[in-house]
Amino acid sequence: MISPEHFRFFSELVRSSSGISLQKGKEYLLESRLNELSRVLGMRGIDELYRKAKFNSSPRLKDQIVEAMTTNETYFFRDQHPFQALKDHIIPELLDKKKDTRSMSFWSAACSTGQEPYSIAMTITEHFPELLNWRVDIHATDISQAAVNKGKEGRFTQVEVNRGLPVTMLVKYFKQQGAFWMIDEKLKRMIRFRKMNLLTPFIGINRIDVVFCRYVLIYFDQPTKKAILEKIAKVMNPGGYLFLGATESPAGLPPWMKRVNFGRAVCWKKEQD
Numbered sequence: 405m406i407s408p409e410h411f412r413f414f415s416e417l418v419r420s421s422s423g424i425s426l427q428k429g430k431e432y433l434l435e436s437r438l439n440e441l442s443r444v445l446g447m448r449g450i451d452e453l454y455r456k457a458k459f460n461s462s463p464r465l466k467d468q469i470v471e472a473m474t475t476n477e478t479y480f481f482r483d484q485h486p487f488q489a490l491k492d493h494i495i496p497e498l499l500d501k502k503k504d505t506r507s508m509s510f511w512s513a514a515c516s517t518g519q520e521p522y523s524i525a526m527t528i529t530e531h532f533p534e535l536l537n538w539r540v541d542i543h544a545t546d547i548s549q550a551a552v553n554k555g556k557e558g559r560f561t562q563v564e565v566n567r568g569l570p571v572t573m574l575v576k577y578f579k580q581q582g583a584f585w586m587i588d589e590k591l592k593r594m595i596r597f598r599k600m601n602l603l604t605p606f607i608g609i610n611r612i613d614v615v616f617c618r619y620v621l622i623y624f625d626q627p628t629k630k631a632i633l634e635k636i637a638k639v640m641n642p643g644g645y646l647f648l649g650a651t652e653s654p655a656g657l658p659p660w661m662k663r664v665n666f667g668r669a670v671c672w673k674k675e676q677d
């Protein structure tokens with residue numbers, strides 16, 4: 405079992421760098437993930453990782469420790485209803501509202517390995533061909549460089565494409581390459597993947613029409629969650645929509661973000677200025 409001193413040190417390092425809060429009871433998770441990391445780095449175990457991180461740390465090692473503690477669980481069209489709401493209500497509304505500027509922007513704010521932004525890109529391509537002549541930005545950011553790299557590559561395993569992706573979409577938007585499925589180049593070009601920590605300033609992210617910030621705030625404590633929700637609301641266009649995970653509470657959202665239901669989807673609309 406990891407020692408209390410090691411648990412305190414690593415959980416504080418992870419919390420201060422990423423916001424991920426590892427409460428008591430998460431000792432086993434921390435220990436197993438960091439044991440694996442120390443093995444990959446050729447170290448003898450958590451003791452050595454602790455000494456290196458504490459007395460001889462590089463930013464790279466810190467990033468690797470944080471990355472080891474992220475949970476990258478995701479799948480295509482996760483929860484379905486948000487994508488149905490995009491198709492039936494939100495994009496049609498934005499098409500009308502933004503017909504003068506002919507631009508629309510989306511942000512997957514903790515995109516993991518890309519299934520979420522690719523689901524947005526497929527929804528657009530499949531149902532709104534007219535948007536292909538608009539300026540459409542899909543930003544996809546995550547703290548994990550490895551996850552972002554995988555998203556950028558657009559290469560998925562059979563297990564990954566079996567999760568959430570309708571077979572018609574698989575056939576239409578993916579090409580089989582050996583044991584993997586490569587996503588269509590046109591979809592890839594619609595998305596700008598990059599590493600970004602939600603605790604840091606949102607550089608290059610502004611005037612967003614639709615934000616997906618799902619299943620990431622659950623890892624943060626309430627003050628951190630509130631601060632991030634306020635920052636997100638600031639970079640949204642008036643009239644824009646925010647999706648949280650289906651089971652996530654909106655506590656901390658500014659009062660001018662109003663709850664809206666579209667069928668079984670729940671989202672938060674930024675009131676007009």
Ligand SMILES: C[S@@+](CC[C@H](N)C(=O)[O-])C[C@H]1O[C@@H](n2cnc3c(N)ncnc32)[C@H](O)[C@@H]1O
Binds near residue numbers: 479516546602
């Ligand atoms: C469970 S996944 C959710 C992925 C996707 N949004 C979905 O709903 O399927 C959570 C993601 O949040 C990322 N994450 C954790 N802390 C973060 C932070 N401070 N800034 C940006 N991303 C973070 C993790 O790397 C992980 O990929």
